[in-house]
Amino acid sequence: MSATNVDSALNTKSAASSHVEHEEEEDHRMFGFVVFLLSESVIFFSFFVGYIVFKTSSENWLPAGFEGLEVREPLINTIVLVSSSFVIYFAERFLHKENLWGFRIFWLLTMAMGSYFLYGQAVEWQGLPFGFTSGVFGGVFYLLTGFHGLHVLTGVLLQGVMLGRSFLPNNYEGGEYGVAATSLFWHFVDVIWIMLFVLIYVWK
């Protein structure tokens, strides 16, 4: 067969297959992100295991003169954070229906609730009579809440980026991977918080 024939045939073939590939990449990213989150969760589980070991084996668990953590304020915080998971779900629904303003309002509400959570956390930290060097309890308390707080902060920042992107024309033509991933991350941060809350605040 002549070289020119091969040439043209190849051109059409590879152009077609590369088109298919680019569409598939969307799915790969979500799959990869889920794999990453599963792996990330092991860090939290390791910290949880550390917390359980410390709590069950330590002789002087709470710092001297400290009675125990206040539950009321953190509970309000918890309710706000958990509710925000529903709010972000509605934001996603609006985006699917291509109602951009509905999406933005609910998305912004999620950001506000996340920020309130961070604010509540900071207020709680300020009022505590112990620091991260006050024994194992102090260390593990600030480690867990701080590491989780970093994730909430990351989530809020990601949401900010996605909010900004929603104003770009044609942003969602290639799919809504960014929004879906941010939302999934937010649910993940929520679920981790519920476990963390039970471990630190509920388990006496």
Place this chain on the structure above:
Amino acid sequence: MSSASVEVRPSETPPSFQPEPGAPDNWRRFFSFSTDHKVIGIQYIVTAFIFFLLGGLLAMVMRGELITPDADLVDRTVYNGLFTMHGTIMLFMWTFPMLNGLANYLVPLQIGARDMAFPRLNAAAFWLVPVFGVILVVSFFVPGGPSQSGWWAYPPVSLQNPTGNLVNGQALWLLAVALSGISSIMGAVNIVTTIFRMRAPGMGWFKMPAFCWTVFSAQMIQLIGLPALTAGAVMLLLDLTVGTSFFDPTRGGDPILYQHFFWFYSHPAVYVIVLPIFGVFSEVFPVYARKPLFGYKVVVVSSLLITGLSLVVWVHHMFASGTPSWMRMLFMFTTMAISIPTGIKVFAWVATVWGGKLRLTSAMLFALGGLMTFLFAGITGIMLSSAPFDIHVNNTYFVVGHFHYVINGAVVMGFYAAIYHWFPKMTGRMYYEGLGKLHFALTFIGINLIFLPMHPLGLMGMPRRVASYDPEFAFWNVIASLGGFLLGVSTLPFILNMLSSWNFGKDAGDNPWRAIGLEWMVPSPPPHENFEEIPVIVSPPYGYGSDEPLTSNNPNGESIDEPLPGIAIGGAAV
């Protein structure tokens, strides 16, 4: 035929695709932020090998110190730094990046994909390697020298920080290990996603080459285990720098907990290292024995069994750490159980080689040598799994000997087997067989000469990690040191071979070994995006001796009216 395909190659790149910096044969692409998995694979391998030489140099200084019973060549604190950095460099800078390099190069080719799932993430993961490599090397020059607490950095030794500086060897060590963890997780997400989602049409799980199976199993361990080490390292770093007391026993902390975090990852890490080498053995033996891999399905499922079991054996590193006896019994049992899937693999390789038409090329020699040393390591491993024996030889050279038979015996020899096997594919040129065989002889003798004497030394009670020793241990130590220097010399013919063959070697052709596999059906070196046409798989791998074609189309993009060398190779092989 091949000249025609060379001519049309420039126009085959679709216009929508980002062009690579420089032409495909431009050496500068190896120094660029390339997103081509083949370039990244070679970048990984070469970078890792440079660190392998550095780690080996440290080992030779240690063997120089140990050639006499007194601490005379280097200071004791320098010796502490030497064994710490030797272990750290060999694990985090050599084996992990080297295996990531092999996986990067081979997995997309073997599963019929054009690249990895996330090419840019791939490049970013690689470029972290030199970053934390430099951090580790820099730690030699900070006040107080590098970390001296061994590659496992047990507290409270690792918390001492004698210089009192915030930037000390131990902190830099933890930083480097954390960055290595980030890089490994990036790589693992990428590789797992690629294998899960980008296999060519028709390539079901049981039509996938064994190397991809082992890489997949190993990367699953990274995803599950590595975060635990990260958690422990974060807590240790906080203890060291900001004054928390997680692992400080004088302030209520629990140093044993660190050991659990550490070994929960770092024991399975040994399987992260050795599993892909099992994959290399499973690829190499069928090619040079001209037989299908014996018990393919059982072999690949064993990889997953090893993944599962490897996550529940870590306490066997802590038999002497005041572990309760129920835990000792439990982990003794699981550790012995893991020898079953491993033994299955060994039997399958022996059965593959048995009665085959052997071609003793350098790759085959290294694979056979690696198999032998691995078998020996496996036997000492079963001895060590028994808690009473383990406590007897705990912290002696027996453990060092066992471990190095796995890592230097099986893994490094397996690496050399892989390089000799795929070198023609990577470069398009043949290596010099004579130099390869010389390399094998020196390596095999060197490994046994250095590591075999460590077993009697350990049984006699010589402790590891000490610069001086009782004169009664001198005989075996002199032999081991000579073996160590021989092992150092053995890398010279390899380096010479690689450099000269890459530049002046004979043209290799697409499939010099007459091997069956997708990577052997494309030109050498494979073009950008690997396949002109995504292959459609119709047969299981390793169809040696059968006439079934591997694919129903030709990934080279040409029609298959006439039989092609890459297809139905089995007939030609007999």
